[in-house]
Amino acid sequence: MMKTLVSFVSAIILSVSFSAFSKTKVTWSMESNADRDPIFLEKLQNAYNSAQDKYELEIQFEPNETRIESLRTSMLAGMGPDIVETPGPSYVKEYQEAGMLENLDSYAAEFGWKDKLIPWAYSSGVFDGSLYAIPKTHESMVMLYNKTLFEENGWKVPTTLEELEDVAGKIKAKGMDVYTYGSSGWQPTHEHLVGIYLNNYAGPQAVYEAITGEREWTDPVFVEALELLKKHMVDEGWWSGSLENYYAIGWDDFHAQFATRGAAMMTIGTWTFQATSLGIGQSGDEWGWAPLPSLSSNSGGPNFMIAIGTTMSVNAAAKNKDGAIDVLNWIMSNKDVVIDIASDFQFGEFVVPLLLDDSDIPSTISPQVTSYLNEYARITGEGNYGYCTWTFWPAEPGVHIWKDMEVVWAGDISVEDFMYDHQKMWDKARKKNETLPVPLRD
Amino acid sequence: MNFLSKKSYIAWYFVIPVVFIHLFVIGIPSILSLALCLTDWSGLGKINYVGFENFIELFDDRYFKKAIFHNILWTIIFLTVPVCIALMCAYLLTGIKRGQMFYRLAFFFPYMLASVVNCQIWKYLFHPIHGLGGFFESIGIEALASSPFTTKETSLYAAAFVDGWHFWGFLVVIYLTGMYQVDNHLYEAADIEGASKFQKFRYITLPMIRPIFIFSLMIIIIWSVPVFDYVYILTGGGPAYSSEVVANYLYTHAFVRFNVGYASAVGTLMFIYVIFIVGIFGLLRKLGWEI
Structure with missing residues (x-):
């Protein structure tokens, strides 16, 4: 009886350890903000890590004042995080020209990203005919x-x-x-x-x-x-x-x-x-x-x-390119996650430009923001x-x-x-x- | 192999680690920076050789010229205001027997604080909502109702004032050190001759602390070239480039405008200027000047 119990416990420990250690790390350097960081940790990092067994997302927060420079230095050294977050398309352009970002065309085609995103926002990440960045938030x-x-x-x-x-x-x-x-x-x-x-x-x-x-x-x-x-x-x-x-x-x-x-x-x-x-x-x-x-x-x-606040790209020298793609695809495939996080910021942050309906806007959002979102969609939709x-x-x-x-x-x-x-x-x-x-x- | 263990080389062995670090942290980046000034490098990607194009553009750049002018002005301000105040205070302090330590500490205290702390204190003092602006306005001093850091006419002087306020205590300490080394017999002799306090200062103190005094002028001239932190935190070089200095201009081009090649050209000129100043002091020393 004792022998069986020991074997059973050992098997559980081994399987848990295996799953923990078999996950490969995906790194993301993100702009830090005292109010926002806990939400990103809980609802993005931990939620993603719980949702699958293959990759372990690790978000590294740093204030933008220093992050932009340290990111540039690490990218120049052929290092840097797997997911590259920039403050906007002009930064993406610099990295793309330097060949430091992964071309996302094949992934966009495989996962249908173009159909999930607002067209103008998708095209803001297209450089020299290829997709290199996905907006992390859009604003006006x-x-x-x-x-x-x-x-x-x-x-x-x-x-x-x-x-x-x-x-x-x-x-x-x-x-x-x-x-x-x-x-x-x-x-x-x-x-x-x-x-x-x-x-x-x-x-x-x-x-x-x-x-x-x-x-x-x-x-x-x-x-x-x-x-x-x-x-x-x-x-x-x-x-x-x-x-x-x-x-x-x-x-x-x-x-x-x-x-x-x-x-x-x-x-x-x-x-x-x-x-x-x-x-x-x-x-x-x-x-x-x-x-x-x-x-x-x-x-x-x-x-x-229209404006893009922050962008997400994949480092061409990423240690875990597949993991980085998986994280981006998980975000774009889980509208609920995006809406949940954006709601915590009253749609002021992490407004990934996914195509949403009126019914997607949660009731927890203030009436002013709800009316803004509807008007924004209507007026920009009219061109x-x-x-x-x-x-x-x-x-x-x-x-x-x-x-x-x-x-x-x-x-x-x-x-x-x-x-x-x-x-x-x-x-x-x-x-x-x-x-x-x-x-x-x- | 025997020559390696010669006594005269031992000091060199101890210095090697420092030289090594300096080579990697300062030497190589400096050489690279000198090379980059002839390129249009954005900080990422391809590096294209453009010859002296950056320098040609620089000499035609009105804001660079403005920044140089501000650096010259900054140097003049620092060579006069904090130096005069520090000399006077140090001299007066030598006559204080009780409580001198308190004054020394009080004068030196701002120098021990981080620049960002000093800047925030002064920014807050002149903040239009929380600061003294409202008070000054209520007593009729309209000129101080707005923050001097955001007023075009005063921004450079306001930044220099805060930097000078933090710096002059350092000068007091070094002048005081020099003054304590002056032989007391000289003052006693002057007293017998009936010299006034000013005459003792002019004819004994000042000549006797000359090496320290000249050294302080040299470091002010050199430190005024890369002046950055106070300007960056207090005014960002603005408004309208009214407090722009060369180092801040370099920073903007390198890290905001993605013009690393252009910024390197600015850095090269700063380097040449500092070498020139150090060279002049070296030459004067060779000519027998007591500095």
């Missing part, structure tokens, strides 16, 4: 407003430039800032505003033509767009009261300002949904969202700017989408658009000169084949 820019405040004062949510300027005057008269926003801690914040004005003044069609080289960035319609931004930013001090304050305040500050009625509105990306819900939720006010107002007749009505700079601008013009915008705001150069320099950078990028994939317009 919106205008948030304090709904309670607007209702109390009888203000109308602006949809045009005239309405915007009218309500801005009323907000300022109440001693509040029109918008709250700031670039402290993340200087590229400027590009959010530049993108808004380009797409909502010049219009997405004009931006598309400039990205594809059919139109010059020196076109008067772009110059006028950025002149208007300069007027609102510098002369009117719409963002946080003044240009100096806009430069001085950061993420926590502008959320606090919004929650405490320091400002009535906020121009921001959809990644803010969770922070906004939590912040203003404590104040007792209700928040609302709206598409960014049309700033001229060129804009062609409301549109949502009314614009282009975020961090997804469709090549590396050097992509830095110029935010870094040198400060020079324009400082009055050191004119908008015309700025756009002349910008066009030169695009010409250079085009010559060096550094332009990024852009979805065709209908």
Whole structure:
């Protein structure tokens, strides 16, 4: 009896040990965030590891400030994680050109990835005709407003430039800032505003033509767009009261300002949904969202700017290429997992661009976010989408658009000169084949 | 084999590990960087030789010129303000018998803190929402209502102020060390002659600490070339390049714009400049200057 028991226990131990040790490790270097990391560990890493016996996913978190550099160094050394996470297509392009990423065409065909993803998002990972990256999250820019405040004062949510300027005057008269926003801690914040004005003044069609080289960035319609931004930013001090304050305040500050009625509105990306819900939720006010107002007749009505926040690729020198592919395929084949994680962030993070239905949106999501998701799907589905700079601008013009915008705001150069320099950078990028994939317009 | 065990070589053996580390950490990357300045390398992928194209572009780059000007300005500020304050305080401290340690510690304390801590303190002090901006505005000092770090006209000076605030305590300590080595008999003789405190400083202290003083000027000139952390944390070189310095410009090109070749050209010029400065000091020493 004893002998049988020992044999039985040994068999169990052996089988457990075998399964534990037979799993091969898949590594993923991911941007760290104190709030998000536990969710990714539980609902992505542990869930994947429990779902199969072949691979052991190990997510290594590191802040992006250092991760981008350490990733580049390790990739150069022919090492690096199996799954390569980058902050956007311009980074993918650099790695792809250097031959450091795996061509995913055969896997995409085998597992039908193209049919699972939103078409424009899929094409954002196609470089030189082949798939190299899958978006880990996609996003857009919106205008948030304090709904309670607007209702109390009888203000109308602006949809045009005239309405915007009218309500801005009323907000300022109440001693509040029109918008709250700031670039402290993340200087590229400027590009959010530049993108808004380009797409909502010049219009997405004009931006598309400039990205594809059919139109010059020196076109008067772009110059006028950025002149208007300069007027609102510098002369009117719409963002946080003044240009100096806009430069001085950061993420926590502008959320606090919004929650405490320091400002009535906020121009921001959809990644803010969770922070906004939590912040203003404590104040007792209700928040609302709206598409960014049309700033001229060129804009062609409301549109949502499309953007890829983060991408996932497979390292060409991966130690466990099959494992990395399996993880990506598991994500794309498990809509429920993606929705569950995205729900924890109010669809502000890990919004893998899978094709979803209305019925996929869980009831735990705030009504504002649910209505945004429906509107986003409807409007972009009609082809009314614009282009975020961090997804469709090549590396050097992509830095110029935010870094040198400060020079324009400082009055050191004119908008015309700025756009002349910008066009030169695009010409250079085009010559060096550094332009990024852009979805065709209908 | 016998020559390897010669006594005069023993010191060399002990130095070898350090030389070895320096070779790998500084020597080889420096040589590679010098080579990369003639390429258009993005930091990844193919490296194409472009000759002196980066340098030609650099000499035509208005923001690089602006950064150089700011570095010169930075050097002048550091050669004057912290040096004068430190000399004065060190000299005054030599006359304090009780509680001198407290002052020394208080002056030196910012130097012991990490740059990021110092920067956050000052950034917070001038924060438009939580900082003193509101207070200054309420008492009518409009100039300080906005953060000086985000105002184009003041950003460079504000960053230099914070860096100087952390640095001058270090100068106090080294000047004080020099001053304590001055023979006391000289001061006694001066006292008998009826010399004033300023005259003793001008004619005894300053000449006697000259080697330390010149050394401090040399390190200020050299350290002002790669100045980076305070500018990067406080202003990021902005707004509108108003506080841009060469090292931050190099960093942006290398790690944000993917222009490693161009950044290497900037680094090469910085290297040449430092060699030039060190060479001048070496030459002066050879000419018999007491430095």
